[in-house]
Amino acid sequence: MNQRKFEKFYQTNIDRIYRFVFFRVQNAEVAEDLTSEIFMKALKAFDRYDEEKSKAAWIYTIARNHLANYYRDKKDAIDIEEVAFGLVGKDGREEMEKASDRMMLSKALDELSLEERRLVTLKHLEGYSYKEMAEILDKTDAALKVATHRAMKKLKYVYSQATT
Numbered sequence: 001m002n003q004r005k006f007e008k009f010y011q012t013n014i015d016r017i018y019r020f021v022f023f024r025v026q027n028a029e030v031a032e033d034l035t036s037e038i039f040m041k042a043l044k045a046f047d048r049y050d051e052e053k054s055k056a057a058w059i060y061t062i063a064r065n066h067l068a069n070y071y072r073d074k075k076d077a078i079d080i081e082e083v084a085f086g087l088v089g090k091d092g093r094e095e096m097e098k099a100s101d102r103m104m105l106s107k108a109l110d111e112l113s114l115e116e117r118r119l120v121t122l123k124h125l126e127g128y129s130y131k132e133m134a135e136i137l138d139k140t141d142a143a144l145k146v147a148t149h150r151a152m153k154k155l156k157y158v159y160s161q162a163t164t
Contacts, residue, residue: 006046010039013059016127020063023125025070026102034070038063056132108159116151123148 022031041062109117122128130141
């Protein structure tokens with residue numbers, strides 16, 4: 001394995017994979033742990049990575065599968081002490097406002113079709129370029145630009161309706 005290639009691969013993808021994970025788990029510590037685990041899996045399999053074939057799609061697939069396993073294995077029980085500990089020392093109003101904003105955005109995203117939601121998430125929350133999205137979704141970047149623009153326009157409208 002070429003260590004320099006992996007370091008470059010890591011630096012190129014770490015932020016967007018972290019955002020991808022964080023958006024789904026909504027917890028910074030869990031997102032950091034899962035992101036580390038994802039890159040450990042990538043490191044172990046890096047000799048099979050073919051930059052010409054996959055670029056971002058390869059790590060995105062590893063991340064998506066790892067998250068699916070995480071949720072499959074996660075227990076449904078909520079640790080009340082963990083929740084209470086997380087609130088100690090924080091301004092409750094600020095936390096409630098953030099939670100309210102996230103909830104409204106989540107509801108607005110739910111109003112989009114699955115495809116529209118995926119486009120908005122990939123582009124604006126995870127930071128993928130249209131070229132990378134085209135590789136992941138097997139579509140042209142021109143078509144994705146138009147579809148993403150329309151999805152964002154719809155999301156802004158739905159969000160504005162929810163906040164008024």
